[in-house]
Amino acid sequence: VKVKALCARATTMSVLRFATAVARMPRSGIREIMDRSAAIAGCIHLEVGQPNFPSPAHAILAAQQAAPTYTTYIPNAGLPVLREAAARYFQRRTGVATTKENILITQGGVLSCATAMFTLLNPGEEILLPMPCWPNYDMEATLAHAKPVYYSLSATRDFVPDVRELERLVTPKTRLLLINSPSNPTGQVFSRQTMADIMAFARASNIAVLSDEIYSEIFFGGDTAPSALEHDTDGRLIVVSGVSKNYSMTGFRVGITRACPEYIQMATKLQEPLTSCGVGIAQIAAAAALDGPQDCVKQFKDAYQRRRDIAVDVLRQHGLLQYIPNGAFYLFIDISTARMESREFCLQLLEHKHVAVAPGSTFGEGSRNKVRVSIAASDDDVRVGMTRLCEFVKECAARSP
Numbered sequence: 001v002k003v004k005a006l007c008a009r010a011t012t013m014s015v016l017r018f019a020t021a022v023a024r025m026p027r028s029g030i031r032e033i034m035d036r037s038a039a040i041a042g043c044i045h046l047e048v049g050q051p052n053f054p055s056p057a058h059a060i061l062a063a064q065q066a067a068p069t070y071t072t073y074i075p076n077a078g079l080p081v082l083r084e085a086a087a088r089y090f091q092r093r094t095g096v097a098t099t100k101e102n103i104l105i106t107q108g109g110v111l112s113c114a115t116a117m118f119t120l121l122n123p124g125e126e127i128l129l130p131m132p133c134w135p136n137y138d139m140e141a142t143l144a145h146a147k148p149v150y151y152s153l154s155a156t157r158d159f160v161p162d163v164r165e166l167e168r169l170v171t172p173k174t175r176l177l178l179i180n181s182p183s184n185p186t187g188q189v190f191s192r193q194t195m196a197d198i199m200a201f202a203r204a205s206n207i208a209v210l211s212d213e214i215y216s217e218i219f220f221g222g223d224t225a226p227s228a229l230e231h232d233t234d235g236r237l238i239v240v241s242g243v244s245k246n247y248s249m250t251g252f253r254v255g256i257t258r259a260c261p262e263y264i265q266m267a268t269k270l271q272e273p274l275t276s277c278g279v280g281i282a283q284i285a286a287a288a289a290l291d292g293p294q295d296c297v298k299q300f301k302d303a304y305q306r307r308r309d310i311a312v313d314v315l316r317q318h319g320l321l322q323y324i325p326n327g328a329f330y331l332f333i334d335i336s337t338a339r340m341e342s343r344e345f346c347l348q349l350l351e352h353k354h355v356a357v358a359p360g361s362t363f364g365e366g367s368r369n370k371v372r373v374s375i376a377a378s379d380d381d382v383r384v385g386m387t388r389l390c391e392f393v394k395e396c397a398a399r400s401p
Contacts, residue, residue, distance in 0.1 A: 029362025070280030078105025187325025
């Protein structure tokens with residue numbers, strides 16, 4: 001028995017050799033807080049970007065009706081009915097002519113982003129990533145064996161990129177620029193002029209642009225956030241969208257890529273070894289969401305804007321307001337006065353105040369004095385959770401020497 005146990009241990013501890021890229025990949029700080037908070041009764045959850053609304057009834061009905069039929073493999077690029085619905089969505093949103101040949105459906109927006117990196121980057125080539133940014137971008141670049149080069153999204157510039165800095169960062173190895181608007185984690189939205197400037201920079205530098213616009217309809221300055229697609233004149237842009245955030249359909253795992261047909265053909269090949277194909281039932285539901293009544297999208301947005309205003313009021317009352325986000329459902333809050341690194345602050349906030357928020361450090365080394373708050377929660381949870389957070393910052397500051 002002892003020999004068998006030792007052999008089993010040896011097999012798991014010494015025989016398996018893990019890939020360096022995976023072994024070095026840090027765990028998401030968001031997921032760490034999620035897991036710890038699950039064991040705390042009555043915890044207020046402001047750590048994860050999970051909409052707290054039910055998925056649209058017409059999408060659920062479409063999935064139920066599709067269930068008996070769509071139980072087999074589907075095309076690598078996605079069901080034609082969804083690709084056509086997505087093409088109509090992009091044309092409505094941006095006014096740019098789009099057909100299903102411009103559309104690839106993936107298993108969630110995260111795979112749309114990863115697919116772009118795997119399709120466009122060779123090992124050692126460079127990708128310009130925002131700092132701070134959603135940690136999955138960094139993970140995907142690492143798996144693609146690319147070299148991340150970071151450009152700053154500074155609070156002093158309202159978390160908007162400086163094109164002059166981008167120009168300084170470009171080298172002969174630069175192949176791809178990633179932008180994200182509305183932004184996770186800041187909630188800021190790039191203006192049409194900023195989008196135009198970024199695309200002009202990309203053309204002058206001869207690099208591709210990956211624009212993650214997954215929060216496009218959660219924009220508090222109009223019907224839909226400005227899209228980089230409006231300024232793409234030569235097909236160097238890949239836009240990522242989906243139904244997870246705008247339609248509260250995170251569990252359906254449907255991502256949408258809009259790009260030139262040549263890119264779609266190459267990226268479609270990559271789906272075979274990665275996932276083979278998507279899920280037909282989920283894609284029928286997504287098509288129904290895109291083509292059906294859009295009242296729910298406005299209802300969701302109005303609720304997020306109301307919660308944004310609640311959070312902003314609490315921050316203002318406690319002297320912690322630095323900016324007002326204009327989209328998505330996040331605020332990036334400076335906790336410098338607590339004199340505590342963000343992960344430790346989040347762990348202590350969870351323990352002492354039963355409020356879960358995401359540590360800024362998981363969004364980049366330069367954000368160890370910040371936390372991300374998700375307002376994808378009830379009005380009361382946002383108000384109470386934000387109040388507890390602000391009070392805890394003051395308590396920590398009072399204890400500091």
